[in-house]
Amino acid sequence: MSDLDRQDAPTFPPLMAGEEVTGQQDPFEIACLRATQGVDAGLVLYRLDATSLEAALVFAPEVPLARAMAMLPLCGVGFQNALGALAPPEVAVHLEWNGAIRVNGARCGQLRVMASDPDPQAVPDWLVVALSVTLLPKGDAPGLTPDETSLFAEGCADVAPPRLLEAWARHTLNWITRWEVEGAQALHAEWRGLAHGMGEEITQGDHSGTFLGVDEDFGILIRAKDTTQLIPLTTQLEAP
Template sequence: MTEAPRFPPLLRGVAAGSGEDPFEKACAMAALGCDGGTLVYSLMADRLRAALVFAPEVPLEDAMAMVPVCGVGFQNALGALAPPEVAVQLTWDGGIRVNGAGCGFLQARASRSEARAVPEWLVVGIEISLMQTETDPGANPDVTALHDEGCADMGPNYLLEGWARHTLVWINRWGDEGNASLHDQWMGLLVGVGEPIERAGVRGVFLGVDEKFGMLIRDNETTHLVPLSSLAGEPT
């Protein structure tokens, strides 16, 4: 039987029930007024899913820094547990890549979608593939799982605990230092910078991100900004 994960004192773990989506459950709990720091999780044989509830005190355009926070937190956690040859990269829109292949994703939802409004709550969810269920895992080289990348002995509870700890470290660091350190860390993990891209109806070259982690796309005439807050889906 898998040992129940342990979280730092500022986080409260809630196990999702059988068949429940932790992200949807966290959003429902947030809408009902649960405390920030509630972490809903599901540990399965083939995947790890978790969602962290935030109670922002800043506008959504600033609160969305929690998406990079959670991404860098995962990279730090896996880096501490996995063999040194395992490399983690992130995509601007929440994709998580391990050794160059897709292995999971981050997603976000807020109570309000206006960039300059302070949302009552923000939820950031993470899903990681632990084991591929296809009969021929090598059939799609662009998709992988941690077990295929040398992490077969890694318990999902330890990975979840590590993600929670490292994410909390970055939350505190962001609160003390602002975006600068987080920006540097995230930029170092982003894939696709300098490459052609099409996003939000804009086609050009992905130049990088601005000080609030918005995507900068350069076409033949100008540089366009796609704010990170555009990734926060509204509640259904």
Template sequence: MTILVPQFPPLMKGLAAGPANPMTIACTEAARGTDAGLLPWSLTEERLRAALVLAPEEPLHSAMAAFCACGVGLQNAIGALAPPETAVHLEWTGGIRLNGGHCGGLHVAASSRDPASMPDWIVIGLELTLSLPDSDQLEPGQTPEWTALAHEGCGDIDPLALLESWARHSLVWLHELDSASGRANLYREWKGLVWKLGETVTVPLPDARPQGIFLGVDEDFGMVLKPETGDTCLIPLTTLLEEV
């Protein structure tokens, strides 16, 4: 049965965005002082988009763990609805990999870009490719770098059911971060899902593309990168913050 209106947990409030960008709406409403839990969403035949407003109570560098929590929540959501052989991986920069191919990504914005500041709000955005344009006439496996749920055996998943599942699983992990061992628990789950951990990667940042071996992360999920030449460096997760 097709779900016409998604049902979210009590702490979240859905808002149908129509053709508008949910990330833009969420950031605008957050700046106006809306309560945490607002979740604008938009759905077309080809794409599912959503954004979640959060109100952290810790410095930005630490609060950015919510970005990883929502990523794990998405993997859990897809894993609960997709065929068991479906592989979901999370790129450190937010990209979503489905059976190895790009299938969308997570985005993040905040009221401040100062890692030491106490942000008024953080917005985590989600974008998933449901199907590729008909004009491409693509077959499964034909485009290893770009794919869609429908091309990876997930075409029967109701996208709004997936959105509901993402909201529920993300909320579980966001609440987990409030516990004494929550960050360690999130790391253990996240570590098994990260794309190219321990391998040589090129990191697509807004103003650079550093390359090196992805050694791991620090306590705030910042990337520890070992270049071919030079010293090991740390790329803070706050580097991924997008302009509002």
């Protein structure tokens, strides 16, 4: 092990396997590379250091990309459930449509997504969702960036990063199972309760207006004057 004692290494639920990346390697990049090489779904690449938790989960979708993109908000819900189980009860987690994670109102992390094929109607060979969480402030003067925070600054100093990673994996797997068995209704209900900015004025790309909600595939609905724009969640894909 590199930064972790072996006894502190995270353990993962059945159907998932964890692998720590070394040095300053990006788990997201490594996971996408491994996915192109045909690695099994359920692999979690991760890196834990003093200031951040970085992880990436490999999926092998069996549905078109437009539906498979639900894994982005699903991983966010998994994180909220995980931190909610470990952190003090006053710690609030909310999720932005674009993958940003807010803790007590300020940005504390980010979800990113990449797939083998950007065609919304095609079933991709693989899809990877990455999680990045700030544990400690990045600078010496956090007051200069009031919209950014860290877990430890928000009262989560007793939350051990390996245990948080384990919990994220468990809760995410639980939601994957529910999504496969029950459909997206329960995930939609859970996510809506955590969505940041619902009913408020927001800007996404070239569109500004009132955040009305999302469609069945988590595309965002923004109303400006007499027009409602639908922006598919696939617009959040990063290029391979």
